[in-house]
Amino acid sequence: MMMLNPQTIGAAMPHGFAGSYARQPDMLVVTAPLAGDKAVPFGAAMKREGAAVLPFGADDTAAQFAGVAARTFKAGGSLQTQGAGEYLPGEAVALFQRGSVQVRCQMGDPVPGGAVYIRTKESESYPDAQVGGFEAEADEGNSVTLTAAQWGGGKDADGVAELVLLTRQNV
Secondary structure (H helix, E strand, O other): OOOOOOOOOOOOOOOOOOOOEOOOOOOEEEEEEEOOOOOEEOOOEEEEEOOEEEEOOOOOOHHHEEEEEOOOOOOOOOOOOOOOOEEOOOOEEEEEEEEEEEEEEOOOOOOOOOOEEEEOOOOOOOOOOOOOOEEOOOOOOOEEEEOOEEEOOOOOOOOEEEEEEOOOOOO
């Protein structure tokens, strides 16, 4: 006889994984190749470079933001990379351009309708905050404000929160 392994859901549900859609059907996802030589994790802020995309980086501007690297099912090229939650250089990136997507909020406490920032410079005040990461509070001179985005709610214990992209940017 097979035993069931019941599980209990606690008082708060986690939001899921960075790069996963949060709501449907108001979402727009397009595909573009990943330029550069570095892997990009699901849920990363992205910018355009011609027909390709790159991770949002140091000194980039809000006008360069193109979307969020969406979590997708990928066919493994090798056994070593099948479970990686990332895109490799040259791979086609599913890019969230409008809708609700889960991302990691690395600084601050997001609230529904709250402002969204992306870190553009490292800061001694916030040593764990990575360039290109989403944040719920401004770090003057070290982050930019996404004007067509807002938070959809607070973050879970893993730092994942709903990011709402209101309109397409830099398409």
